[in-house]
Amino acid sequence: MDRKHTQGDELTAATHLRQRFEPLLNGRLARFMRKPTLAAVGAIVLVALWQLSAVVIDLPITVYPTPMSVVAEFALIYSNGILVEYTLDSASRYLSGVVIGTAIGLGAGLVLGLTPFLYRMFQPIINFFYSIVDAAWIPIFVIWFGYGEKVILIMLVYTVSFPIAFNVITGIKIIPAVLINANLSLGASRLQILANVIIPSILPNTFAGFRVGAGFAFRSLVIAEIIAGSSGIGYMIFDGAANQMPSRTVCGMIVLGLLWLYVEQVFLNPLERVTVDRWGPMREGDSP
Amino acid sequence: MTRLLSLPNWLLGGVPFLVLLIFWWALPRLVEFPAYMLPSVEVVANGYYRRLLDGSLIGHIGISLSVLAMGFLIGNALAVPIGIAVALNANVRDTLMPTLTFLQSIAGIAWVPLAIIWFGIGYGAVLFVIANAIFFGTLYNTIVGVRAVPEVLIRSARSLGANRWQTLASVILPGAFVQILLGFRTSMAFGWRALVAGEMIAGASGLGYITIEAVQWYSIDVVIMGMITIGLLWLLMERFLFRPIENATVRRWGIVRDR
Numbered sequence: 001m002d003r004k005h006t007q008g009d010e011l012t013a014a015t016h017l018r019q020r021f022e023p024l025l026n027g028r029l030a031r032f033m034r035k036p037t038l039a040a041v042g043a044i045v046l047v048a049l050w051q052l053s054a055v056v057i058d059l060p061i062t063v064y065p066t067p068m069s070v071v072a073e074f075a076l077i078y079s080n081g082i083l084v085e086y087t088l089d090s091a092s093r094y095l096s097g098v099v100i101g102t103a104i105g106l107g108a109g110l111v112l113g114l115t116p117f118l119y120r121m122f123q124p125i126i127n128f129f130y131s132i133v134d135a136a137w138i139p140i141f142v143i144w145f146g147y148g149e150k151v152i153l154i155m156l157v158y159t160v161s162f163p164i165a166f167n168v169i170t171g172i173k174i175i176p177a178v179l180i181n182a183n184l185s186l187g188a189s190r191l192q193i194l195a196n197v198i199i200p201s202i203l204p205n206t207f208a209g210f211r212v213g214a215g216f217a218f219r220s221l222v223i224a225e226i227i228a229g230s231s232g233i234g235y236m237i238f239d240g241a242a243n244q245m246p247s248r249t250v251c252g253m254i255v256l257g258l259l260w261l262y263v264e265q266v267f268l269n270p271l272e273r274v275t276v277d278r279w280g281p282m283r284e285g286d287s288p
Numbered sequence: 289m290t291r292l293l294s295l296p297n298w299l300l301g302g303v304p305f306l307v308l309l310i311f312w313w314a315l316p317r318l319v320e321f322p323a324y325m326l327p328s329v330e331v332v333a334n335g336y337y338r339r340l341l342d343g344s345l346i347g348h349i350g351i352s353l354s355v356l357a358m359g360f361l362i363g364n365a366l367a368v369p370i371g372i373a374v375a376l377n378a379n380v381r382d383t384l385m386p387t388l389t390f391l392q393s394i395a396g397i398a399w400v401p402l403a404i405i406w407f408g409i410g411y412g413a414v415l416f417v418i419a420n421a422i423f424f425g426t427l428y429n430t431i432v433g434v435r436a437v438p439e440v441l442i443r444s445a446r447s448l449g450a451n452r453w454q455t456l457a458s459v460i461l462p463g464a465f466v467q468i469l470l471g472f473r474t475s476m477a478f479g480w481r482a483l484v485a486g487e488m489i490a491g492a493s494g495l496g497y498i499t500i501e502a503v504q505w506y507s508i509d510v511v512i513m514g515m516i517t518i519g520l521l522w523l524l525m526e527r528f529l530f531r532p533i534e535n536a537t538v539r540r541w542g543i544v545r546d547r
Contacts, residue, residue, distance in 0.1 A: 038382035046387055063405060124301035125308070131526075132519035135485035135496065139503045139511045144325065216481075222397050223485045227500070234398070238489070241401030249401050253394045260393040 062244035070254070073247035082236070087255060090232040093149075094221050097156025098214060105161035105213065106206070109168025114198075119169065126165075134159045134220045138227050152224040152232075159220040160213040167209025171202030207275045211268055218260055233259070324506040335509040336516070349517065352494040355411065356476075356483050359418030363475060367423045368468065371430025372460070388427070396421035396482050400489045413490035414483065421482035422475040429471025433464030473530050480525075484518060495521075 047067050054066040061069050077083040112119045112126075134155060141151045175198065183193050225234025233252050240248030313329045339345040374381045374388075399420055403413035437460055445459045487496025499514030 035382050038379065039386040042383040042385075042387045120297055121300045122304055124298075125304040128305075128519055128523070131522040132515050133481045133484050133522065135481065135488055136499060136515050136518045138488065139500050140508065140515065142503055143506065143508055143511065219397055219481070219485075223489075226397070226400070226489055237398055238401045241405050246402060246405055249405075253398050253402070256398050257390050257394040261390070264393070 061247065063246065065247040065250050069247040070250045073245070073251050077236075077248065077251060083251075083255070086231055086233050086236050086252075087259070090221060090225065090234065091259070093152055093225075093232065094156065094217065097153055097221070098160050098217055100153070101157040101160025101213065101217065102164055102210060104157060105164030105209070106168060108161065109165035109206075109209075110172075112165065113169040113172030113202075126162075130162045130166075134216065135223050138224065142228055147228045148230065151228040152221070155220045155224040156217050159216045160210075163212040163216065164206065164209040167205045167212075168202055171205030172198060174205075175201045203275055207272060211272065214263065214268060218263070222256065324508060327509045327512075332509045332512050336513045339510075339513065345513070345517065348493060348495050348498055349521065352483060352487065352496070353521075355414050355487075355494065356418060356479055359415050359422055359479055359483070360472075360476065362415070363419040363422030363479070364426050364472065366419075367426035367471070367475070368430050371427045371468075371471075372434055372456070372464075374427075375431045375434035376460070392424045392427075396424070396478065397485050397489075400486055404490050409490055410492040414486040414494070417486040417490070418479045418482045421478040425475025425478040426468070426471040429474060430464065430468050433467025433471070434460055436467065437463035469533065473534070476525070476530070480522060 051067050054064055057064055065073075074083070112122060137155065137158060138151065141154055145151050145154070179197050179201075180193055183197055188196070221232075222234040222237070225232040226238040229235040233255050237249045237252035237256075240246060240252060309329060312326070315326065316323075316328055336345075370384075374384055396417060400413065400417050403416040407413045407416060441459050441463065442455055445455045450458070483494075484496040484499075487494040488500040491497035495514055495518055499511055499518070502508070502510035502514070
């Protein structure tokens with residue numbers, strides 16, 4: 001009787017437990033875990049296919065890297081310091097290129113956007129120079145400045161500044177004239193209009209241009225380091241391939257992917273949210 | 289000043305080109321510098337004319353454009369179906385997207401060295417890099433385009449008895465078409481960049497190749513010819529390839545559909 005009672009209790013406890021956790025397993029928890037699980041499945045399948053292909057193709061490690069050889073190579077370049085040194089080289093080049101390019105793009109965009117005459121005059125030649133894609137400038141820069149830092153920096157500045165300038169100009173062109181006229185008629189000075197009307201209105205466009213420029217510049221960095229560099233991740237990728245160390249090349253590619261994801265997730269996406277939240281909707285509520 | 293302002297755009301826009309040419313022409317007459325740094329306008333113009341006449345420039349242009357076209361076909365043939373599958377099916381999306389996002393963030397050009405090992409210097413390596421760049425350019429736009437098709441249209445087509453293929457062919461594809469087209473255009477820009485860079489690093493012919501090859505011989509006239517040709521070709525593609533297509537399709541699907 002007593003035993004039966006306990007059994008019954010255990011039964012209810014088990015049912016109770018199941019009732020409590022089953023929906024969790026099938027419902028929220030499962031739903032919560034589904035995305036990371038599937039993402040992991042995708043990644044694992046890719047790595048497994050890669051390992052399998054290495055077995056099937058059966059080429060020497062000097063031609064076809066395997067997941068294991070890449071891990072080993074990572075350990076090697078980490079311990080001899082190349083990884084950190086080259087990553088820092090690339091990152092500092094990218095940073096200085098983007099900063100200088102943004103400043104130039106902003107300045108040029110403001111001047112051209114605010115002076116219709118200059119815009120009409122310079123638009124064709126700017127379009128023409130911009131249509132010569134980034135890589136096509138490397139040969140002439142190499143002849144003028146030699147292989148090395150200067151070429152890489154100029155390339156980055158070039159790729160960043162054009163999209164920003166174009167978008168600043170577009171941003172200025174779409175400001176409703178009535179906003180500027182209203183401020184003028186209320187006695188605002190030119191400087192006040194620049195600070196209170198023009199700069200806030202062009203921020204979303206400027207950011208869009210910055211995003212494009214930052215993306216293109218990342219690719220330019222790799223191209224320039226491959227052709228004209230003697231350090232950096234781009235150089236490492238090419239150097240590895242040229243010296244029968246494709247594992248090192250793959251290491252470099254993975255680092256590049258991570259670097260770009262870092263730039264995108266930590267800087268670009270939050271900045272975009274801030275710009276849109278702060279200036280996008282506010283502008284509408286701002287002009288009653 | 290007022291007279292300058294009333295000039296037509298093409299005339300006003302021509303002024304900086306003219307100034308640049310005059311400056312270039314006058315520079316060797318004003319300052320001393322080694323001829324390999326910047327040859328005179330005449331030398332560049334003569335070289336350009338000669339190479340245009342003997343067909344060698346046209347040959348390289350043809351090679352570049354054919355690789356680009358091939359990469360465009362291969363990249364898009366993969367990107368559009370995968371993009372549609374990713375956009376329509378949550379399981380496919382959650383499985384593939386993280387991996388694809390990571391692969392996309394490896395800048396296309398970073399594949400060149402590996403492509404050289406696998407395919408050797410030349411056509412194969414360049415094609416691989418172009419197809420890679422074009423694939424990711426179109427993929428993203430295809431996903432956005434398909435996701436933007438209103439759910440209610442798909443459901444109403446299904447509830448009226450359309451099967452999956454009919455829904456795809458007559459609702460989803462037309463609805464996503466303009467965005468996919470935008471993807472083609474974006475991917476062409478990516479592909480063009482990849483082409484020039486790829487030919488420079490891994491090419492054995494083509495515009496990018498002759499431009500970087502000339503650096504070894506300090507024949508800067510060829511370098512400048514390559515740059516001008518690359519710029520002009522892109523402008524021509526924009527003017528005669530993208531704009532007509534855009535006009536035609538946006539008018540056909542963008543506006544007509546809205547009525």
